[in-house]
Amino acid sequence: MDGGLNFFYAAxxxxxxxxxxLVAVKFLPPRLSGLVxxxxxxxxxxxxxxxxxxxxxxxxxxxxxxxxxxxxxxELNGRAIEEASLSEVSCGSNNLTMGLSxxxxxxxxxxxxxxxxxxxxxxxxxxxxxxxxxxxxxxxxNISLVNGTPVAYVSYTTPFRAEVSLSDVVLIxxxxxxxxxxxxxxxxxxxxxxxxxxxxxxxLACSYENLDVxxxxxxxxxxxxxxxTYLTPYGNYSEGxxxxxxxx
Amino acid sequence: xxxxxxxxTRAAALLVIVSMVIVAVLPAVxxxxxxxxxxxxxxxxxxxPTGVRVSLxxxxxxxxxxxxxxxxxxxxxxxxxxxxxKEGKRTFYELRGARSRAAYLSIAALSYYIVVAxxxxxxxxxxxxxxxxxxxxxxxxxxxxVPGARPTIYLPPLIxxxxxxxxxxxxxxxxxxxxxxxxxxxxxxxxxx
Numbered sequence: 473m474d475g476g477l478n479f480f481y482a483a484x485x486x487x488x489x490x491x492x493x494l495v496a497v498k499f500l501p502p503r504l505s506g507l508v509x510x511x512x513x514x515x516x517x518x519x520x521x522x523x524x525x526x527x528x529x530x531x532x533x534x535x536x537x538x539x540x541x542x543x544x545x546x547e548l549n550g551r552a553i554e555e556a557s558l559s560e561v562s563c564g565s566n567n568l569t570m571g572l573s574x575x576x577x578x579x580x581x582x583x584x585x586x587x588x589x590x591x592x593x594x595x596x597x598x599x600x601x602x603x604x605x606x607x608x609x610x611x612x613x614n615i616s617l618v619n620g621t622p623v624a625y626v627s628y629t630t631p632f633r634a635e636v637s638l639s640d641v642v643l644i645x646x647x648x649x650x651x652x653x654x655x656x657x658x659x660x661x662x663x664x665x666x667x668x669x670x671x672x673x674x675x676l677a678c679s680y681e682n683l684d685v686x687x688x689x690x691x692x693x694x695x696x697x698x699x700x701t702y703l704t705p706y707g708n709y710s711e712g713x714x715x716x717x718x719x720x
Numbered sequence: 721x722x723x724x725x726x727x728x729t730r731a732a733a734l735l736v737i738v739s740m741v742i743v744a745v746l747p748a749v750x751x752x753x754x755x756x757x758x759x760x761x762x763x764x765x766x767x768x769p770t771g772v773r774v775s776l777x778x779x780x781x782x783x784x785x786x787x788x789x790x791x792x793x794x795x796x797x798x799x800x801x802x803x804x805x806k807e808g809k810r811t812f813y814e815l816r817g818a819r820s821r822a823a824y825l826s827i828a829a830l831s832y833y834i835v836v837a838x839x840x841x842x843x844x845x846x847x848x849x850x851x852x853x854x855x856x857x858x859x860x861x862x863x864x865x866v867p868g869a870r871p872t873i874y875l876p877p878l879i880x881x882x883x884x885x886x887x888x889x890x891x892x893x894x895x896x897x898x899x900x901x902x903x904x905x906x907x908x909x910x911x912x913x
Binding site: 477478481482485486488489490492493494496497498500501502503504507508509510511513514515516517536537582592593594595596597598599600601 | 760
């Protein structure tokens, strides 16, 4: 090399500089986050299922720019499940009601709040991870013989209309460790229940019965699987609920 | 003729210094919409209805350092040329190293700057607007989005840097070009004579 400009070296310099630039931006992106005084702070203070509705409380504080309207989207595994809008929101507490999809109950979902700023100054997107709670329970509380047929009593609280059936129900005399009914006790029919709380009686057909071990005063363990199909405007959604209870 | 080499190198050094200043002061990428603007260069400036905030973006120091080194080599070339001429030496070969180093460094600065500016503009454009993250208690994150703000590469620093790089490149190859021209002239003179 005689010290003059070499085009191979020039090309090498360009390649190294380009790679250096890519690495610099990748690992050191400009941090704008601390630079912006937020227009306001948003928080989802409460999200609860009441009946088949989902109530959401949105708290907006420190408003430098007033919020104008809100759209709330609830996402599960990247899919939008629910959406609701408020045409007017104020700085402070705001309540929003939306439909409650059965897919959301008992799950952690992403709540995306989109608040537009007054005067068309843009919008603020806030993402929250929230557990969606809704009163919902199914439980076998008792099994008794009615006219010689075993009948299971199920207590329920459901936000939706539902179709209920039982399978794999077992009744064990806990004092004697003996199965009374079981091995494949299934309900002989399905029952339909409306939203709310109540009791349900479902007759059972069992492959094994040993009524000799039934004795008053003993403790009985009741196990079974409750098959619930929620019938909702969003479509039908089925799930199996395990139940374990003790009766005297 | 050597005076023209020296003038060219001096002009290149001056342009490199000017581009250093421009790169330091002006943004590489801008995005603005009603009430809001973001300017990203060595100095990052964000203005919103709630105020203006300024900070530094350290990766943009790299072209500054490269340009400073390029200016140093170009000026050293001018100084050494003067010394060599005083000693009565020809300067074609002695100064090639310093001048080509200045050219390499200014080309590196330009390439780096273009790539960073393109990447920043691309990074800002994904929401089709101006987007700034900020922390909100209880939230995973919050994002202020201002639609209609298209990030664009700010051209003046790029133009000045391109001219500065071209001039350092020209200064590094000029002695050879001049010699070739002189040889061609000499050949033509002999042919006609």
